[in-house]
Amino acid sequence: MAQSEVRYCTTVDGVRIAYSVEGTGPALIVPPFFLESFSTHSMLPELQAFLDRLAEGRTLIRWDRRNTGLSQHGVSWPTDTVPRDLEAVMNAVGHDGFSICGMMNSGWYAIDAAVRWPDRVDRIALVETFPCAQVPMSRESVEAMATLARANWDVGAQVYADLTTRSQHPEQAKLMAQVFIKSVDGDTAADAVMWGYDHIDVRDKLGSIACPTLILHRSDDTLYPVAIAQEMAQTIPHSRFIQLEGNVCHPFLGDFEPILNALDAFFPKEQLTAESASRSGVTTILFTDLVGHTEMMRRLGDDRGRDVLREHERITRETLKGHGGAEVKTMGDGFMASFGSVTSAMGCAIALQRAFASHTESMPEPLHVRVGLNAGEPIEEDGDLFGATVILASRIAAKAGAGEILVPDTVRGLLSGKQFLFTDRGEFVPKGFDDAVRLYEVRWHE
Numbered sequence: 001m002a003q004s005e006v007r008y009c010t011t012v013d014g015v016r017i018a019y020s021v022e023g024t025g026p027a028l029i030v031p032p033f034f035l036e037s038f039s040t041h042s043m044l045p046e047l048q049a050f051l052d053r054l055a056e057g058r059t060l061i062r063w064d065r066r067n068t069g070l071s072q073h074g075v076s077w078p079t080d081t082v083p084r085d086l087e088a089v090m091n092a093v094g095h096d097g098f099s100i101c102g103m104m105n106s107g108w109y110a111i112d113a114a115v116r117w118p119d120r121v122d123r124i125a126l127v128e129t130f131p132c133a134q135v136p137m138s139r140e141s142v143e144a145m146a147t148l149a150r151a152n153w154d155v156g157a158q159v160y161a162d163l164t165t166r167s168q169h170p171e172q173a174k175l176m177a178q179v180f181i182k183s184v185d186g187d188t189a190a191d192a193v194m195w196g197y198d199h200i201d202v203r204d205k206l207g208s209i210a211c212p213t214l215i216l217h218r219s220d221d222t223l224y225p226v227a228i229a230q231e232m233a234q235t236i237p238h239s240r241f242i243q244l245e246g247n248v249c250h251p252f253l254g255d256f257e258p259i260l261n262a263l264d265a266f267f268p269k270e271q272l273t274a275e276s277a278s279r280s281g282v283t284t285i286l287f288t289d290l291v292g293h294t295e296m297m298r299r300l301g302d303d304r305g306r307d308v309l310r311e312h313e314r315i316t317r318e319t320l321k322g323h324g325g326a327e328v329k330t331m332g333d334g335f336m337a338s339f340g341s342v343t344s345a346m347g348c349a350i351a352l353q354r355a356f357a358s359h360t361e362s363m364p365e366p367l368h369v370r371v372g373l374n375a376g377e378p379i380e381e382d383g384d385l386f387g388a389t390v391i392l393a394s395r396i397a398a399k400a401g402a403g404e405i406l407v408p409d410t411v412r413g414l415l416s417g418k419q420f421l422f423t424d425r426g427e428f429v430p431k432g433f434d435d436a437v438r439l440y441e442v443r444w445h446e
Contacts, residue, residue, distance in 0.1 A: 100125070300365070
C-alpha cells in the first residue's frame, strides 16, 4: 500500500477530520483499533501487511478520531462523537455502500453504524471485539490507567500496549507504545478511555443489525473472552461466528492468516477479468482438478454425479469471487483462474482446500481437489490465457495429490515474507519443458 494521501472533511459540529482513501473497488472502512493514527500504521509492520492484504481489490478508508493524530485537537467529546466523525468521512468519500471491519475497541463503531445507517452499510466484521466497554474491564482499572496517562504518558502508553501485547509479542508492544505516543498526548488518552468506558454500550442494538455480519474471535483471548463473541453471534440475526485458535487479541499479530482469509472471503472486492489481470504485469494462474471424478461418475451415475459436480462448482466459484480471482474457464472437473496478486491466489488456494475439507466432513460424498499455481506473463487472446506460464501451472497441478497445493520455486519466492508454510517436494521435468522445476507443497492445515 502506497503512502497515504491525507484528506480532510468537516463534521456537523465543525471539527476537521483527517482521513485517507486508497485503492479501487468496493469501499471498506477500517476504523482505528484504539488511539492510533492511520499515519502511524506503517510503524507496525504486521498491521501494515494486514491492511495491505485487505486493500487488494478494495477502496480502503481509514480516519483519525477527533483529538487524535492528524485530526483537529482541543475539541469536545459529545456523546455521539464517533458517529459524527464517521458520518463526515462517509459523506466525503461518497460511495453508495460501505463495509466496515471493526477490530478490538472499534467493533462497536461497526455495530452502531450498521443500525444507524442500514441503507449505507452493506456488511460488517467484528474481530476480537466487544459491544460494551464495561464488560472486559472494571471502572477502577480504567480510572487507574487514565490517571497514569495524565501523570506520565510515556509510561502509560507502554502499559496500554503491554496490556494487550507484551506477553506474546514484546517487541511489537514497544512499537505500539510509540504509535500511541505519536498519535495522542496523555490527557487526550485519559479523556478517550474514560469517554469510552462511559459511552460504549451497543448491546441493545445487536438484535437490530440487518446486514450480514462476520464474527471472528480467538478461543483463548485473555483480554476479551470468547464468550463475548459467542453472545454477540447468538443475538445478531444474520451473523456467522468463526472461533479460531490463539490467545492474542490483536488480529494482526500471531497467526493472522486464518483471520485474513475469512475477511478476504467475506468482504467484496473488485473482480478481475483475465484480460485486465494480464495487463497488470505478473499474473498468477491457478488450476484445480477434482480427484477421482471419473470413478465418482461411474459409481453415482449421471444425475447424482452431476449434483456433486454442481456443489464443487459452487464452492469453487464462491471462493474465487471472494479472493478476487477471474475464472478463465472450466474443464468439467476443474477450473483455470487468474489473479493479479500472487498473495490473493495463494489465499484462494488455501481457502479452497479448507472449504472442500469442511464439505467432506459434513456431506456423504467427499470432494477432494488438487491445486497448482504458477506466476508469469501469459498470452491473452479472446478472454483466454495461453503460453508457458499456463502450461506449467497445469503440469504442476497434475503432480499434486488429493488435498494438496503445489507451487514452483518462483511462486515461493514471490511469497517471501508472507506467513505461508512450504515443504520442499523436490524437482521434476514437466512434459514439454527442458529444465527441471523445484516444487513446494503449501501447508494449509496449520
